[in-house]
Amino acid sequence: MVITDDCISCNACIDECPNNAIYYPGTEYELDGKSNPALSDDHPYVVQELCDNCKNCMDVCPTDCIIE
Ligand code: SF4
C-alpha cells in the first residue's frame, strides 16, 4: 500500500493497521530489529515489508488516498 499526497493526515489508518505497518510522519520505523529513517515527513507512510494487504486502512481513509 502507498499513501499519496492527497492524504490529510487524519491518522485514522494508523489505528486500523493490525500489523503496525503505518507510521507517523517523520518517525523512524523498525524492521528486523533495526531503526530506519522515516519514509515521509509530510503524512503517514506504509512500510511495505510489514503490510499484508488486508486493506483495513483503505476502508477508513476519508480521502481514498491509500492505493495498492
Ligand atoms: S493494508 Fe492492512 S497491513 Fe497494509 S498498511 Fe493497510 S491496514 Fe496495514
Ligand code: SF4
Ligand atoms: S486515513 Fe487516509 S487521510 Fe487519514 S492519515 Fe491515513 S492515509 Fe491519510
